[in-house]
Amino acid sequence: MPAAQRADARRNYARILAVAEEEVAAHGADASLEQIARTAGVGSATVRRHFPTRAALLEAVFRERIEALAARARELAGAEDVRAALLEWLGALTDYSASVQGMATAMLRNGDLAPEHANPCVDPLAEAGDPLLRRAMRAGAVRPGVTATDLVTLIAGIALATEHHPDPAAEADRLLGLVVAGICPPG
Amino acid sequence: MPAAQRADARRNYARILAVAEEEVAAHGADASLEQIARTAGVGSATVRRHFPTRAALLEAVFRERIEALAARARELAGAEDVRAALLEWLGALTDYSASVQGMATAMLRNGDLAPEHANPCVDPLAEAGDPLLRRAMRAGAVRPGVTATDLVTLIAGIALATEHHPDPAAEADRLLGLVVAGICPPG
DNA sequence: TTGCTAAGTGGCGGGGTCCTCCGTATCGTA
DNA sequence: TACGATACGGAGGACCCCGCCACTTAGCAA
Known part of the structure; x- marks a missing residue:
């Protein structure tokens, strides 16, 4: 059984996190999740899937x-x-x-x-x-x-x-x- | 010349301010201006007319x-x-x-x-x-x-x-x- | 190599907010 | 009473968050 997530999921996670770092650095804790998704080239749902809450994303950042x-x-x-x-x-x-x-x-x-x-x-x-x-x-x-x-x-x-x-x-x-x-x- | 504002304007100002006090007390500084307008029974534009910015409203509150x-x-x-x-x-x-x-x-x-x-x-x-x-x-x-x-x-x-x-x-x-x-x- | 399956994706729609514009109602005055 | 300036409020655009759901794709197994 694949306990770990799929390869593309891991890739997206990393992409989103990298973009989120820049975006938060630029606009603070209220940075737009939508904008992060757009810049990372993924759907907003994908952001929410990896980081269920804004706090979770900030913590990761x-x-x-x-x-x-x-x-x-x-x-x-x-x-x-x-x-x-x-x-x-x-x-x-x-x-x-x-x-x-x-x-x-x-x-x-x-x-x-x-x-x-x-x-x-x-x-x-x-x-x-x-x-x-x-x-x-x-x-x-x-x-x-x-x-x-x-x-x-x-x-x-x-x-x-x-x-x-x-x-x-x-x-x-x-x-x-x-x-x-x-x-x-x-x- | 009417240097002072109109009577209805003064009334609305007071109503909005009173509602804003309650709303801010309940929901903090991020209280919805739209909600304040609704509760006060005025259009949202009227709120913005009396308090151009959120900071101005908070200051009044x-x-x-x-x-x-x-x-x-x-x-x-x-x-x-x-x-x-x-x-x-x-x-x-x-x-x-x-x-x-x-x-x-x-x-x-x-x-x-x-x-x-x-x-x-x-x-x-x-x-x-x-x-x-x-x-x-x-x-x-x-x-x-x-x-x-x-x-x-x-x-x-x-x-x-x-x-x-x-x-x-x-x-x-x-x-x-x-x-x-x-x-x-x-x- | 080729299916198959479930994990993963993304777009769409609903609900909410902020903000601006503009036609209209109302107040205060002449 | 009639007029003009003042103030009003709703409509519409832009943005955002959020949940749903049909579709794609990775990775395993035959």
């Missing part, structure tokens, strides 16, 4: 990048300076979320109606960042009560909030700095 | 509330404890942004294509919060480099990021707490 960010977190988990390691990772996450169209939206828009049921974008990132965060907390470099999901959520929020800024990445970085340091000083 | 929040800021500007005053205002802003559908979106989606050209929702809030912030900074209660626009933007981002949470207002408050205190402790 950003999967590689998310995996790369997760890998970066694992690398940094062995760094000497735990605080610097965490901050570097947060910075990388912020840069990417703020500079790539649709990324932040994909993280925050819970495609399915599940209230908090494993967001396929936030979850892997939070899971990958968790060890980094725990190490930093154990070293006293992070205030207690903070979770990895909090950090990812905050960064996604910052990215969304700076989307219309002239230089989103720079502004997002600046805001991240404020959040890390806190609005109110030590005293 | 939230105008009163924004004004109320600005008034609260002016009240608090005379409070004894400057730090507490600022925090209370930020809390009020967060509560409202996170618990009312469409508010955060209205603040962040720059309707017109102007890059940073006076957002009619963020601007009045930032302006109203500015004295509060300045007083707090002068008293050393707030880290330098923070602007009122930063605060409003951050809160809007938090509100958007917690939109799909079971209890958005509570979660937003918690995240605001993290941001105020900072991720990294005093050391």
